[in-house]
Amino acid sequence: VMGPTGSGKSTFINSFVPSGSSSGIRVGHSLQSETSKVQPIELDFGNGIRLRLVDTPGFDDSREGITDFEVLSMIATFLETHSTLAGLIYMHRISDTRMGGTARRNLRMFHKLCGQDSLKNVVIVTTMWDKATPEDGERRERELISSETLFKPLLGEGAVMCRHDGTRASALGIIDYLLRIQDHANTQIVHELLYEQKTLEETAAGTEIQAELSAILQKHTADIKSLEEELRSETAASTKDEIAVQKRELELSVDKLNKQIEDLKRRSGTFETKWVKDLCILHSS
Ligand SMILES: Nc1nc2c(ncn2[C@@H]2O[C@H](COP(=O)(O)OP(=O)(O)OP(=O)(O)O)[C@@H](O)[C@H]2O)c(=O)[nH]1
Ligand SMILES: [Mg+2]
Structure with missing residues (x-):
């Protein structure tokens, strides 16, 4: 189910x-x-x-x-x-x-x-x-x-x-x-x-997960870049702080995504x- x-x-x-x-x-x-x-x-x-x-x-x-x-x-x-x-x-x-x-x-x-x-x-x-x-x-x-x-x-x-x-x-x-x-x-x-002896990451479903993780990673990376640009042009300290918090959240999320992608490659095919x-x-x- x-x-x-x-x-x-x-x-x-x-x-x-x-x-x-x-x-x-x-x-x-x-x-x-x-x-x-x-x-x-x-x-x-x-x-x-x-x-x-x-x-x-x-x-x-x-x-x-x-x-x-x-x-x-x-x-x-x-x-x-x-x-x-x-x-x-x-x-x-x-x-x-x-x-x-x-x-x-x-x-x-x-x-x-x-x-x-x-x-x-x-x-x-x-x-x-x-x-x-x-x-x-x-x-x-x-x-x-x-x-x-x-x-x-x-x-x-x-x-x-x-x-x-x-x-x-x-x-x-x-x-x-x-x-x-x-x-x-x-x-x-x-x-x-x-029958095709694929690893889990090579299957259609595994590939789908990878593609989705990569797409989110790409989007987050682009968002971090634009936040960095905003930070450079922003003068108000309070707004700068807000942007910095948003950027930090995205960076944490990128770290998590990278770890997931690494895990996926490492563990694929050896799951128990x-x-x-x-x-x-x-x-x-
Ligand atoms: N009103 C109503 N509530 C329902 C029905 N079926 C399930 N629920 C309620 O919906 C909630 C979620 O139901 P679950 O059976 O736990 O859903 P699940 O798909 O197993 O969810 P996960 O385990 O989180 O993936 C519970 O509070 C159920 O009591 C329904 O037909 N009508
Ligand atoms: Mg359930």
């Missing part, structure tokens, strides 16, 4: 957990991202169907403590070691008035990670219908479906889109759809890593699987 922070991934997974037991999956209560690990839980439906649902952190460059590349490493490692993936669920909040930068970034990463072949195993799930009026929700849904820069390219290659109303029945319907698909999902990232939390086995009636 993938998608931006706060799109309802953990809530969706927890809707399968019988009341009284705990999945260990936490649902967020703030704007901060809550999930920071790829976390599988196993459900036993008691009729021969055992299902593993995997919670993932969204891509979110503002989050402290874990970089997008680490998120990608975790997801890639999981996919690499689990070849019988039935499908991928991508969650999107219909209540968002516009598709912001982070939402677009998550969608781009998701698309690069899936490639084309696995899109028939993809369900795009819109959530938070209760937080939008029916008219607004429907209008936004039409836009998401018809826009070339939003979900249209995925829908054109076999992905489907559906509404989730937060109930267990609706969540079950989504899982049921995925379980009926004959073929397992062959994601592009696994193909690149296993120890992050996978112990499976939490739950029995659901």
Whole structure:
């Protein structure tokens, strides 16, 4: 289950957990991202169907403590070691008035990670219908479906889109759809890593992260230059101080970006699987 922070991934997974037991999956209560690990839980439906649902952190460059590349490493490692993936669920909040930068970034990463072949195993799930009026929700849904820069390219290659109303029945319907698909999902990232022997940074998704980091780096470097020029021409001491503070913030950000790019090169291809939390086995009636 993938998608931006706060799109309802953990809530969706927890809707399968019988009341009284705990999945260990936490649902967020703030704007901060809550999930920071790829976390599988196993459900036993008691009729021969055992299902593993995997919670993932969204891509979110503002989050402290874990970089997008680490998120990608975790997801890639999981996919690499689990070849019988039935499908991928991508969650999107219909209540968002516009598709912001982070939402677009998550969608781009998701698309690069899936490639084309696995899109028939993809369900795009819109959530938070209760937080939008029916008219607004429907209008936004039409836009998401018809826009070339939003979900249209995925829908054109076999992905489907559906509404989730937060109930267990609706969540079950989504899982049921995925379980009926004959073929397992062959994601592009696994193909690149296993068959094309690429390092993680060379994959389409890895390249996307690098390109984004480089673009932000370039912008920050240009901004620092123009602040330096402003500093030279500015005479008022208080304004000079303000500019200096802004410049310092950007310099810190540049240091962080450079470190991330270095990390990415150093660690690519050597990531390990120890992050996978112990499976939490739950029995659901
Ligand atoms: N109103 C409403 N709130 C919802 C719905 N689904 C989830 N939420 C709330 O939205 C918040 C975020 O939900 P999470 O399930 O933690 O989202 P997430 O995608 O796991 O977020 P991260 O772990 O941060 O990536 C929580 O407070 C949920 O209770 C919904 O359909 N309607
Ligand atoms: Mg979560």
